[in-house]
Amino acid sequence: MGALYMILGTLIALGVLVTIHEFGHFWVARRCGVKVLRFSIGFGTPLIRWHDRQGTEFAIAAIPLGGYVKMLDEREGDVPPEIIDSAFNRKTVGQRIAIVAAGPAANFILALFFFWLLAMIGTQQVKPVIGSLVSDSPAAQAGLQSGQEIVAIDDDAVRGWGGVNLKLIGRLGESGTLAITTRSEGSSREQHYTIPISGWLKGAEEPDPIAALGINPWRPAIRPVLAELDPDGPAARAGLKTGDLLVSLDGVAIDEWQQAVELIRARPDQRIVIEYRRDGALMERALDLGRREGSGAVAGYLGAGVSGGDWPAEMLQEISYGPLDAVVEGARRTWVMSALTLDSLKKMLFGELSVKNLSGPITIAKVAGASAQSGVGDFLNFLAYLSISLGVLNLLPIPVLDGGHLLFYLVEWARGRPLSERVQAWGMQIGVSLVVGVMLLALVNDLGRL
Numbered sequence: 001m002g003a004l005y006m007i008l009g010t011l012i013a014l015g016v017l018v019t020i021h022e023f024g025h026f027w028v029a030r031r032c033g034v035k036v037l038r039f040s041i042g043f044g045t046p047l048i049r050w051h052d053r054q055g056t057e058f059a060i061a062a063i064p065l066g067g068y069v070k071m072l073d074e075r076e077g078d079v080p081p082e083i084i085d086s087a088f089n090r091k092t093v094g095q096r097i098a099i100v101a102a103g104p105a106a107n108f109i110l111a112l113f114f115f116w117l118l119a120m121i122g123t124q125q126v127k128p129v130i131g132s133l134v135s136d137s138p139a140a141q142a143g144l145q146s147g148q149e150i151v152a153i154d155d156d157a158v159r160g161w162g163g164v165n166l167k168l169i170g171r172l173g174e175s176g177t178l179a180i181t182t183r184s185e186g187s188s189r190e191q192h193y194t195i196p197i198s199g200w201l202k203g204a205e206e207p208d209p210i211a212a213l214g215i216n217p218w219r220p221a222i223r224p225v226l227a228e229l230d231p232d233g234p235a236a237r238a239g240l241k242t243g244d245l246l247v248s249l250d251g252v253a254i255d256e257w258q259q260a261v262e263l264i265r266a267r268p269d270q271r272i273v274i275e276y277r278r279d280g281a282l283m284e285r286a287l288d289l290g291r292r293e294g295s296g297a298v299a300g301y302l303g304a305g306v307s308g309g310d311w312p313a314e315m316l317q318e319i320s321y322g323p324l325d326a327v328v329e330g331a332r333r334t335w336v337m338s339a340l341t342l343d344s345l346k347k348m349l350f351g352e353l354s355v356k357n358l359s360g361p362i363t364i365a366k367v368a369g370a371s372a373q374s375g376v377g378d379f380l381n382f383l384a385y386l387s388i389s390l391g392v393l394n395l396l397p398i399p400v401l402d403g404g405h406l407l408f409y410l411v412e413w414a415r416g417r418p419l420s421e422r423v424q425a426w427g428m429q430i431g432v433s434l435v436v437g438v439m440l441l442a443l444v445n446d447l448g449r450l
Contacts, residue, residue, distance in 0.1 A: 006369025009379065011064060013368045015041065017107065017387050018067040021394070024106025025069045025099060032095040035072040035086040042067060065361075071099075093413045100405045107391035108334060114384035116330035118377060122320025125160030126311065129218040130182075131258075137214020142193045144182065144215070151190065152181035159319060161210070161217055168209035170340055173202045173352030205293065205356035220309035222257040233303015238287035240276070240304065247282065248275040257306045264289060265299040337385060341392045360442030363449065399424070399431030 019041055026039050035055075040046070042061030049059040071088040072079060079087050088096065128150040133140040152158060153167035171178060178195040201207040210217065224246035229236045246254050249263045250272050264272075268291035275284045290301035321329050347353035364386070371382035395403040404427065412418040419427075 003369075005373040006365050009368035009372035010365040012372070013364075013383055013386060014064055014066075016383060017110070017390055018042075018064075020106045020110045020387070021103045021390060022067045022069050024102035024104075027106075028102035029069065029071055029088070029099045032091055032099060033086055034088050034091060034095075034099065035083060036069060037072060038068075038070040040068055040070070093409050097406060097409045097413075100402050100409065101395075103402055104391040104394045107387045107394070108338065111337070111384040111387040111391070112330045112334045114330075114380045114387070115333045116326045118380055118384075119321040119326035119329040119333075120323060121377060122318055123160075123377065124316055124318055125162065126217075127315050127317055128158065128161045128164045129185075129315065130215055131218035132216045134214035134216070138195045138197075139180075139193075139213040139215050142180070142195045144180065144193055145184075147218075148182035148184055148191070150180060151183050152179075154179050155181070159317065165210055166336070166340070168213075169207075170343065171197065171200060172204075172207055172209065172344075173199060173347045175199055199352070202352055203354045205354050207357070216258075218315070219258060220311055220315075221255075222306055222309040224254050224257045224260050225306055226304045227307040228305040230303030233301065234287050234290050235302050235304040238274075238285050240274070240285070240287075241278065243278070245277040246274065247277060249273070260302075264302045268292075268298045268300040270300065334384075334388065337388045338392055341389055345392075345396075355441060356445055356448070358438070358442045358445055360439065360446040362443070362446035398434055399427035400435055401431065404428075404431050 022039060022041070026036055029036055037055075038057045038059060040059040040061055042059075042064045043066060044061045044063040046059035046061050049057055051057050072083065072086055073088045074084070075089055084090060088099070091099075130139075130144060130146055130148050130150070132146050133144060150158060150164055153164060154171075156167060158164050158167055168178075175198045176196075178197050178200075180193045180195065182191050182193070183189070184191070195213065201209065201212055204212075226235070226240060226242050226244045226246070229240065229242060246260055248254055249260060250267075252259075252263060254260050254263075267289055269289060271286055271288050273284060273286045275282065277283070290303065292299050292301045344353060344357070348355050348358065367382060368379075371378040394401050395406070397403045397407040399405075399408070408419055408424060408427070418424075
């Protein structure tokens with residue numbers, strides 16, 4: 001079932017985002033008087049094709065990894081004199097800029113629409129209340145305490161752990177101070193804390209900023225009854241099964257799942273003895289824990305999980321907006337995510353963030369499947385994020401991408417004449433090399449995660 005969600009989620013995501021992107025180019029080109037020869041979703045052999053009254057061929061092709069809009073252009077072949085005015089290259093620099101910029105703009109508009117829709121639907125979020133603090137961690141040293149609710153990061157209000165994580169991600173690789181504002185239960189008075197950071201999590205392959213601060217989010221007590229197993233994990237290999245109730249680890253009694261998590265994380269690559277109950281019978285088994293790396297630290301890995309507990313009503317908050325306020329919220333989220341994406345790319349370029357965080361098609365497919373399986377809201381959220389990424393990446397000033405074409409046209413506008421074909425050809429070769437190199441790096445990262 002998971003594989004089906006992944007395939008369908010990926011096809012829907014790519015189909016929607018590529019169609020909207022190419023439609024942006026198509027719609028503005030038509031209004032600028034350019035004759036569009038073909039509008040294709042996918043590459044390769046067309047599976048379905050049809051023509052409209054203006055002679056444009058619409059096609060859905062066999063390889064669903066992109067799309068394109070082919071316009072009439074004298075640089076790509078002979079153009080009959082009677083329609084030469086509708087060629088792309090005959091349009092003004094301003095019109096060509098508008099046509100090229102319309103694709104990424106359509107992606108940002110789509111993201112804003114999804115965020116607007118999600119803001120009106122509303123979400124239920126868990127209050128970012130600190131459950132416990134790791135001793136001698138940055139948060140503990142700064143004076144934060146269990147039971148406090150985080151209300152702002154760097155003076156920007158946050159609501160829910162997702163907002164906290166997003167703000168912290170924006171500080172990865174940076175130096176200076178991190179400001180955290182909290183509020184104690186039953187009090188309106190705010191407490192302010194400052195945490196010094198220096199090259200924070202620079203080079204971490206899978207940074208977990210909340211854990212890196214030493215903060216464990218509050219969670220309801222969960223019985224340590226195994227509900228899922230990694231088929232290749234230590235627990236499954238040792239013979240543990242779903243339904244087993246953990247009783248102790250290395251002689252330490254376990255009453256709640258988080259206790260087990262903390263004990264396991266502290267023992268990477270170690271042999272432990274697990275005592276558990278199965279069908280009322282007390283059993284014991286020794287096994288070798290695995291390891292997982294993240295946030296610059298190594299943690300033990302059991303390869304087991306439990307079902308979530310019930311959250312008390314006072315720990316949950318409903319967040320929704322009216323139609324007009326939702327527009328503002330949608331625009332805000334689109335801007336924040338666009339800025340974060342661009343900032344992350346800059347940090348990778350200057351070595352402040354590990355390039356291992358770059359994701360390729362395999363990771364995108366896995367996230368698409370997981371979000372689709374999680375529900376419509378999560379899938380729309382994923383589509384909005386991916387649409388923003390597509391828009392930002394396409395605006396980078398790299399020849400081959402829309403941003404590269406915009407760069408050429410802006411230079412032409414400033415000089416009063418276009419760059420020579422030779423210079424543009426060099427630029428295209430460099431652009432192709434860069435894009436292919438980044439794609440290969442992202443693919444290698446994906447394979448490494450597998």
